[in-house]
Amino acid sequence: MSDGTLLPRVTRAQFLKSVSLAAVGLTIPGIVGAAHAAEDVTILETGSSLLYPLFNLWVQGYSKIAPTLRITTQSTGSGTGIAQAIKGIAQIGASDAYMAGPQVKKNPTMLNIPLAISAQNIIYNLPGLNGSALNMSGPVLAGIYSGKITNWNDKAIAALNPGVALPNHAILPIHRTDGSGDTFIFTQYLSKSTPEWASSVAFGTTVSWPAVQGGIGAIGNPGMVQTAAQNPYSIAYVGVSFLAQIQAAGLGVSPLQNKAGKFVLPNPQTIVAAASGLIDSTPADQRISLIFADGEMAYPIINYEYAIVDSKQPSAALAKAIKGLLTWAIDPTGGSTGDYLSKVHFVALPDKIRMQSHARIATIAA
Amino acid sequence: MDSTSAGLARSAVKAKGRRGPTNPFRMALIGLAGVIPVVIAAVLLFLVVYAWPAIRFNGIDFLLTKTWDLGNLYADPVPRHGVLAPIGATYGCLVFVAGTLASSFLALLVAVPVSLGIAVFLAEGVKRQLRTPFAIVVELLAVVPSVVYGLWGIIVLVPIAAHIIAPVLAAVFPFIPFLAQAGGSGFGLLSSSLVLALMVIPVITITVFDALTRIPKEAKEAAYALGTTKFEMVFFTMLPMIRPAVIGAVILGLGRALGETMAVLMVSGGALNYMPTTLMSPISTMASFILSQLDSAEQDESGLAVQSLAEIAIVLFVITVVVNIVARLLVRKGASR
Numbered sequence: 001m002s003d004g005t006l007l008p009r010v011t012r013a014q015f016l017k018s019v020s021l022a023a024v025g026l027t028i029p030g031i032v033g034a035a036h037a038a039e040d041v042t043i044l045e046t047g048s049s050l051l052y053p054l055f056n057l058w059v060q061g062y063s064k065i066a067p068t069l070r071i072t073t074q075s076t077g078s079g080t081g082i083a084q085a086i087k088g089i090a091q092i093g094a095s096d097a098y099m100a101g102p103q104v105k106k107n108p109t110m111l112n113i114p115l116a117i118s119a120q121n122i123i124y125n126l127p128g129l130n131g132s133a134l135n136m137s138g139p140v141l142a143g144i145y146s147g148k149i150t151n152w153n154d155k156a157i158a159a160l161n162p163g164v165a166l167p168n169h170a171i172l173p174i175h176r177t178d179g180s181g182d183t184f185i186f187t188q189y190l191s192k193s194t195p196e197w198a199s200s201v202a203f204g205t206t207v208s209w210p211a212v213q214g215g216i217g218a219i220g221n222p223g224m225v226q227t228a229a230q231n232p233y234s235i236a237y238v239g240v241s242f243l244a245q246i247q248a249a250g251l252g253v254s255p256l257q258n259k260a261g262k263f264v265l266p267n268p269q270t271i272v273a274a275a276s277g278l279i280d281s282t283p284a285d286q287r288i289s290l291i292f293a294d295g296e297m298a299y300p301i302i303n304y305e306y307a308i309v310d311s312k313q314p315s316a317a318l319a320k321a322i323k324g325l326l327t328w329a330i331d332p333t334g335g336s337t338g339d340y341l342s343k344v345h346f347v348a349l350p351d352k353i354r355m356q357s358h359a360r361i362a363t364i365a366a
Numbered sequence: 367m368d369s370t371s372a373g374l375a376r377s378a379v380k381a382k383g384r385r386g387p388t389n390p391f392r393m394a395l396i397g398l399a400g401v402i403p404v405v406i407a408a409v410l411l412f413l414v415v416y417a418w419p420a421i422r423f424n425g426i427d428f429l430l431t432k433t434w435d436l437g438n439l440y441a442d443p444v445p446r447h448g449v450l451a452p453i454g455a456t457y458g459c460l461v462f463v464a465g466t467l468a469s470s471f472l473a474l475l476v477a478v479p480v481s482l483g484i485a486v487f488l489a490e491g492v493k494r495q496l497r498t499p500f501a502i503v504v505e506l507l508a509v510v511p512s513v514v515y516g517l518w519g520i521i522v523l524v525p526i527a528a529h530i531i532a533p534v535l536a537a538v539f540p541f542i543p544f545l546a547q548a549g550g551s552g553f554g555l556l557s558s559s560l561v562l563a564l565m566v567i568p569v570i571t572i573t574v575f576d577a578l579t580r581i582p583k584e585a586k587e588a589a590y591a592l593g594t595t596k597f598e599m600v601f602f603t604m605l606p607m608i609r610p611a612v613i614g615a616v617i618l619g620l621g622r623a624l625g626e627t628m629a630v631l632m633v634s635g636g637a638l639n640y641m642p643t644t645l646m647s648p649i650s651t652m653a654s655f656i657l658s659q660l661d662s663a664e665q666d667e668s669g670l671a672v673q674s675l676a677e678i679a680i681v682l683f684v685i686t687v688v689v690n691i692v693a694r695l696l697v698r699k700g701a702s703r
Contacts, residue, residue, distance in 0.1 A: 077661035100440045102667040172551060177636030177650075179662030202454075206662040208435035209638050216551045216648060217636020219658070223520075230525055231551050 041321040046074035047081015047094030048181055049220060050118060050239040051305045054344045055094060058335045062328055069321055078181040079205055085308040086110060091322055093308035096181020096239075097205060098287035109312045112287050113360045114304035115329055116336065117275055117347040119240040119266040120185055122254040122301075125228050126152065126167065130252035133265070135160040137257035138193025138292070138300070144235060145173050145190065146197065147212040152233060160257070167233070170214050174227050174236035177217035179205040182224075185291060185303045186237040192292040193257075193300070225249055237301075240266055241344035258300045259292050266299045271347045274298035279352050286356055304353075305346065309364060316366040326361045330354050413680045420673035423449040424457050428677060431458030433639055436662060436671050443668040450668045457674040459681055464641050465649030466682070468555055469630065470623035473562035478616060480563070481570035486600055488571075489578035501575060508568035516632030519561040524633055527560070528552030532646050547644040553635030554648040561629050566619035573618060577611035578604060610697045617693040624686055627653040652682040 045055055052075035059071045076084075078095035085093030086107050098112045122136050140156050143149035149156055153166040176183045187203035201207050209215065216234070218227040221242045228236045229249040238246060246253060255263035264270045274293040282288050292300045307326055313319040329335035336348040349357060414421070421428075423446070437455030444453055488500050528551055536548035581604055589603040605612070635648025636658065642649045650658075656675045663671035 079661035079664045083664035097665075100665055100667065102439070102442050103665065105442075106667050175636075177631070178658045179660075179665075202438055204436060204439055204662065205665060206436065206659060208433065211638075211640035214550060216553050217634075217638070217650075218553075219632060219636075223632075226520065227551070227553070231528075234551075 040068070040070075041317050042070040042072065043092060043318075043321055043325065044072045044074070044084075044090045045092040045094060046076045046084050046090040047092075047308070048078045048096050048305065049075040050096050050181060050241055051094040051115070053241060054116065054305075054340065054346060057340050057343060058325075058329050061335060061340065062325055065328060065334075066321070066324060069325070071325070077179050077205075078184070079179045082308050085310060088310065088314070091309065091313070091318065092326075095306045095308050096303055097184040098289075098304070098306055099308060104285070104287070109310055111307075111309045111311050111360050111363065112285060113307045113309060113326060113357050114286055114349055114353055115307050115326070115357070116305045116341060116349060117271055117290070118303055118305050119271050119299055119345070119347075120182060120301040120303075121238050121240055121243065121246060121266060122235070122256060123225070123228055123238055123246050123251045124235045124254060125232050125251050127232050129164065129167075130250055132164060132252070134164065134252060134254050135257065135263045136254040138189055138197075141235075142190040142194040142197040144171055145175065145212065145215075146201065146210045147215075150213065160263075169233045172214045172216060172231050172234040173212055174216045174218050174224060174231070174234050175209050176206070176219070176224065178219050180220075181205060181303070182221065182237055182239050183207065185301050188289055188291045189256075189301045192289075193259075225251070241346065243345050256300050258296075258298050259294055260296045260298070262296055264297060264299050266302070266345075268347050270297050270299035271302050272350070274300070274302050275347070275350055275353075279350050282353060282356065284356070284359075286353075286360065304349075311363045311365065313364060313366050319364050319366045323361050323364050327358065330357050410680070410683060413676050413683065417673045417676035417680060419449045420457065420670055420677045423447045423451060423670060424674065424677065428457060428459055428674075429463070429681070430460060431456070432460040432641060433458050434461070434659075436666060439665050439667070439671075443670075449670065451670050452666060452668055455666075455670060457670075457677070459652065459678050461637060461639065461641060462650050462652040462655045462678060463681065463685070465555070465558075465634065465637065466624060466651040466653070466685070468642055469558040469562055469634075469649060469651060470620060472555065472559035473566055473623045474616060474620060476559065476563040477566040477570060477619060481567045481615070481619075482574060482605070482612070484567070484571045485574035485578055486604075488575050490596065490600060490604075501572070504568050504571050504575075506568075507564075508572065512565065512626060512629040513632075515561050515565055516629035519557055519629060519633035523560055524552035524557050526552070527554075527557045527646070531556060535645065544644050547646045550646040551635065551648075552646075553633055554637075554646050555634075555642050556645045557633040558630050558649060558651070561633055562623045562626055565626060565629065566623050569622055570615040570619045573615035574608065574612055577608040577615075581607055613693060613697045617690060617697075620689060620693070621686060624682070624689070625653050626651075627657050630654045631658055652678050 052073060055073045059073060078097055081090065081093035081095050082099055084090040096118065099110060104110065124134060137160055140149060140160060143156060150170055151168065152171055153168045158166055184203060184205045187201065187207050191198040191203045201210065216227055218224045221239050224236045224238045225242055225245045228234045228251055253265060255265045257263055273295050275290060277294045277298060278288060278290050290302045290304065309322060313322065330349055332348060341348055433456050435454060435456050437452030439452050441453055443450040484504065488497055492500060532550060533548045535545045539545040585603060585607065586599060589599040594602065630651050631654035634650055634654060637648040637650045656678055659675060663675055666672065
C-alpha cells in the first residue's frame with residue numbers, strides 16, 4: 001500500500017519539476033524576443049481577397065522604407081480577417097465590410113480604418129450583347145436574384161434597355177458560395193434600392209439566397225468570372241479589381257441605376273462622385289455604407305476597404321510598426337499613388353476621410 | 367506449505383505477469399491503441415459541448431428543415447429558445463445531408479464497377495512485368511491533392527456535364543425526370559459525383575487488387591481444372607473469395623466521398639435552401655458547406671452560426687460512424703457465408 005502511494009507522489013514531484021523547467025525554458029526565449037522586438041517585428045495581414053493584391057503591392061513598396069519589417073499577407077476572406085484581428089492572431093484584418101454593430105459593442109478597442117475605396121462590377125454573358133452595356137437597376141437585380149424575373153426578355157429588363165433585342169432565354173444568376181465582402185455590398189445595394197429585398201433577404205457577407213431555378217454558386221471572384229464566362233445567359237457581381245479578367249473573358253459590364261435614376265459605370269469619376277456626397281456624414285468610427293449614394297454621377301456600389309486593427313497592441317514596437325505601415329499606405333505620396341491603386345482600379349481616400357483615418361491610426365498603442 | 371512449490375508458484379505468477387496485462391510492452395501497445403478511440407471520443411465530445419447552444423436553439427428542426435439563414439448580423443441579437451440569436455436566424459441541414467448522401471452514393475455507383483474492372487485487369491489481364499507500372503499509376507491517382515481534382519472539375523468536367531452529358535441524357539431518357547434536365551450550368555450533383563468517383567476509384571482499386579493477388583494459385587488452378595473460362599474463374603471463384611475485402615474497400619471509398627471538401631465545393635454549385643431534384647441540380651455537401659460558410663459565420667457575434675456549423679459536423683460524424691458500422695456488419699455477414 002505504502003509503495004502504491006509513494007510512487008505517484010515521486011512522479012508528481014518530478015512532473016512539477018519538469019513543468020517548471022519547461023516554463024523557464026519558455027520564458028527565456030520570450031525575454032530574448034522582447035529585447036530584439038525593436039528590430040524584429042512581424043505583421044500578419046489576413047482577410048479580404050479584394051484587398052489582397054493591393055496589400056501585396058504595398059508590402060513590396062513599403063519594404064524599401066522599412067526593410068527589416070516582416071509582413072505576411074493572406075487572402076482568407078473578410079470575416080476571417082475581422083475574427084483573427086479580434087483574437088490578436090492577425091495584426092491587420094482586411095475587410096470589405098465594416099464590423100457589425102454587435103461585434104463592435106463586444107470588442108470596443110477594435111478600429112475600422114478605411115484605406116481606399118473599391119467598387120463592384122455587375123457583369124453578364126449574353127451572346128451578341130456583351131458589347132452593348134445592358135442597363136441594370138437594383139429592383140431588377142433583386143427580381144432576378146429572388147426568382148421573380150426569370151427571362152432575359154422580361155419587360156422590366158426591356159424597360160431599362162429600350163431598343164435592345166433581348167433574347168428569350170432563362171437568366172442564370174450567379175452568387176458567391178463563400179463568405180464575401182462582395183456579397184455584402186451587392187446585397188446592400190439590393191436592400192437600399194428595393195424595400196422588398198430588404199425585408200426578406202437583407203444583406204450580409206453571405207445571405208440566405210432564395211432558391212432560383214438555374215442559380216449557381218461560385219467560389220471567389222475568379223470563380224465568378226470563370227462561371228459567367230462558361231455560362232451564356234448568366235449574370236454575376238465581381239469586385240472592380242478583376243476588371244482585366246472580365247474584359248479578357250469578353251463579358252459585358254452593366255451600367256447601374258443610381259439613386260438619381262441615372263445609369264453609370266464604375267470609374268474613378270463616378271466612384272469619387274459617390275464618395276464625396278458621404279464624406280461629411282462619415283462618423284468618427286468610420287463605419288458607414290457608401291452604397292446607393294446621392295448624386296447624378298454617383299456609382300451605386302462602392303465601399304471603403306478597411307483595415308481592422310486592435311488599438312491595444314501587445315508591444316510598443318508592434319504598435320509603431322502597424323502605425324507606420326498604415327500611415328504610409330493611405331499617404332497620397334506613399335501607398336495611395338495611382339501607381340498602386342490604378343492597378344486594382346481602387347480610388348484613394350478623399351482628404352477629409354484620410355485625416356479621419358490618420359486620427360484613428362494615431363490611437364493605436366501598446 | 368512446501369517452499370519449493372511456493373517458489374514455483376511465485377515464478378509462475380511472475381512469468382504470467384510478464385505476459386499478462388502488466389507487461390510494459392503490452393501496456394504501451396494498449397496505451398497507443400487506446401489513443402485512437404480516446405481522440406475520436408474527445409473530438410465528438412468537444413463538438414457536442416461547443417455546439418450545445420446551437421443544438422438547444424435548433425432542436426430537431428435542424429435535421430428536418432432546409433432553410434439556412436444567418437439572420438441579421440448587423441443588429442443586436444435577441445433571446446430566443448433560451449439563447450441569444452440574430453434576428454431571423456434559422457439553421458436546417460437537410461439540404462446538405464441530401465447533397466452528401468446523393469453525391470457519395472452516385473460516386474460509388476460509378477466507382478465500384480470501374481474499380482473492380484481495373485483491379486481484375488491488373489491482377490489477371492496484364493503481364494506480370496506491366497502490373498507494377500499500372501499499379502503505380504493508380505496509386506498516384508490516390509495521392510493527387512483534392513484541389514487539383516476540383517480545378518480539373520471546373521475547367522474540364524463541368525462544361526462537359528453541361529454541354530454533352532446533360533443533353534444526351536435528356537435525349538435518351540426524356541421519360542425519367544431525374545435524368546431529363548438539359549441546360550443548366552454543369553455545376554451540381556453529376557459533376558460532384560464524377561469528381562468524387564475519380565477520387566474514390568484508386569482507393570477501391572488498390573485494396574481490391576491487393577486482395578486479388580493474395581488468392582492462392584491452387585484456388586485458381588482448381589477452377590481451371592473444373593473447366594471454367596478465365597471470365598468464370600474471376601467472377602465465380604476469385605471475386606467471391608475476396609468479398610470482405612471488396613466491402614472493406616467500398617467503405618474506405620465511401621468514407622473518402624462523404625468527407626471530401628474542397629473538390630466538391632468547387633463543382634457543386636453551392637445549393638442553399640432547396641433540395642436536389644435532378645442529376646443536374648446544384649447541391650451542397652456537409653463538409654463543403656462548413657468550409658464555405660465559416661468565414662461569414664465568424665461575423666456572428668452571438669456565436670450561433672459557427673456553433674450550428676459544428677452541429678453539421680456532428681451530423682456528418684454520426685452518419686460516417688453509422689455507415690461504417692452498417693458496412694462492418696455487412697462484411698461479417700459476407701465472411702460468415
